[in-house]
Amino acid sequence: MSTASATKQAIKGGEFLIRDTAAAEIFIPEEFNEEQRMIMQQCRDFLSKEVWPRLDEIDSMKDPKLMPSILDKAGELGLLGTSVPQELGGFGMDFNTTMLVAEVIGAGHSVAVALSAHTGIGTLPILYYGNDDQKKKYIPKLATGEWKAAYCLTEPDSGSDANSGKTKAVLSSDGKHYIINGQKMWITNGGFADVYVVFAKIDNDKNLTAFIVEKSFGGITMNEEEKKMGIKGSSTRQIFFNDCKVPVENMLSERENGFKIAVNILNIGRIKLGIAALGGSKHTTSIATRYANERKQFGTSISSFGAIKHKIAEMATRIFASESAHYRAGQNIDDAYHAFVAAGTDSSKARLKALEEFAIECAILKVHGSEVLDFTVDEGVQIYGGMGFSAEGPMDRAYRDARINRIFEGTNEINRLLTVDMLLKRAMKGSLDLMTPAMGVQKELLAIPDFGAAEEEGVFVKEKKVLANLKKAGLMVAGSAVQKFMMKLSEQQEILMNLADMMIEVYVAESTLLRVEKIIGQKSEKAAELQKEMALIYLHQAVAKAAAAGREAISAFAEGDEQRLLLMGLKRFTKIDAYNLKDARRKVADYVIEKGEYPF
Helix, strand or coil, X not given: CCCCCCCCCCCCCCHHXXXXXXXXXXXXXXXXXXXXXXXXXXXXXXXXXXXXXXXXHXXXXXXXXXXXXXXXXXXXXXXXXXXXXXXXXXXXXXXXXHXXXXXXXXXXXXXXXXXXXXXXXXXXXXXXXXXXXXXXXXXXXXXXXXXXXXEECCECCECCCHHHCCCEEEECCCCCEEEEEEEEEEEECCCCCCEEEEEEEECCCCCCEEEEXXXXXXXXXXXXXXXXXXXXXXXXXXXXXXXXXXXXXXXXXXXXXXXXXXXXXXXXXXXXXXXXXXXXXXXXXXXXHHHHHXXXXXXXXXXXXXXXXXXXXXXXXXXHHHHHHHHHHHHHHHXXXXXXXXXXXXXXXXXXXXXHHCHHHHHHHHHHHHHHHHHHHHHHHHHHHHHHCCCCCHHHHHHHXXXXXXXXXXXXXXXXXXXXXXHHHHHHHCCCCCHHHHHHHHHHHHCCCCCCCCCCCCCCHHHHHHHHHHHHHHHHHHHHHHHHHHHHHHHCHHHHHXXXXXXXXXXXXXXXHHHHHHHHHHCCCCCCHHHHHHHHHHHHHHHHHHHHHHHHHHHHHCCHHHHHHHHHHHHHHCCCCCCCHHHHHHHHHHHHHHHCCCCC
């Protein structure tokens, strides 16, 4: 993969809020090489042949062997071993290439869920935390699909608060086994998995411990398949461990390290879920656009109507923006990984440290990608009209299957809270200097604005000033909220979610501008005309969303003169020149309509 130019010191996770990034420093999807594009096509061929023609059959769950057989075929193609090193039977792909696979397969509805659960939360805990013997025993079989994996964390009384789980593990009298008793629920792949990563507490430990449990160990029973709103073809079961004997050597990592394993694996799951959601968004947009071209009303295709063009352009723009942010973060993770390895860190630990470094971005992208998918399928239903509401049309499944993504891998509310919490914790630890720029913004609030600055030359000069001011708006509101509530800010969840929305929009808008700037640098402004329109459309929306979130937050904690000063500052920092968004959207929509699919 072509990597971003290291023209500056490597960026830290969360540092996007206080540091400028050059376009040359980021990776953009246009830079995928020929081999990666072949992998992308292989994934599309797999969906076209094995998945899309059988969606009704998959969702019916009549044949319990169908999903495992589809995963077997994915294993034959190497799609289950993308993250696994070659010496353990995989392909050892870099992170952004595994992201590309997750994106394309993300259009596979229930199959995407089963495959991502197996390759992600099912396989990676063993790959990253297992000892050599555990890796040699389990990883090659998981990489080929000979064994299928599931992840057993959630319990009836422990969802977002995972560490409160009640499943117990007790050492046997002979010291050779841990005896596990407890109940797990919402276990993806639970019905056919051969290997489970199970979290339990030993005795009265405060924190969870993880175990590798084979179905063949016995003592495992399960309820019938759950009846779900969507992803009906994904096996989801409650699993009961009744005196399940697990050899002591199957403890994963160290005692009480389970919660850390769960948290770090979820970092991977979050960004992978976000990019998979974009795969679903692209597929939905393509289907909806083709329908809009075919559907005639008043003697003409509905794709010629301005209201429909608005929808198609918005779908394309939000996908393009979110995609820009995902692969930017993916490359940051890859670069951090290589830096850790070069410094002598073990490969598995380096991967985890790199993901932990960009945990803020992973949380941001899980939220953004899943909400872009929700927006896209909702507009897809609307474009289809009455047929969108019919179970005979494709939007019925798309709409229902999308909804889980705002709950999977930590709800979007939890991820919003985590975004701000992690940012502030890094500031308190001194790993991110938020205080200096925040104090600078406070001084700027009281200073006279500089109206006489000379105009610079270059791409997106005015837009980058808008973006810089948007960062100041976030720092201003966050800094004021911290001063107001101090250590009790965590109790103000509504304000934290307002702040998270400001951070999310800053990151995605900046990523989109940088992507288009890089395309222009590689080609020309003319060649990137439509991408530039999408960047401007998104920037205007980001400013509006950040302004609304900032106003709501300020109104929640400030009064009198302080409130007036902050609102005045917010207005100043969220100012953007008017732009003809209607014409911009029509240009984007006309191109998508002409191509009959998402074309970027």
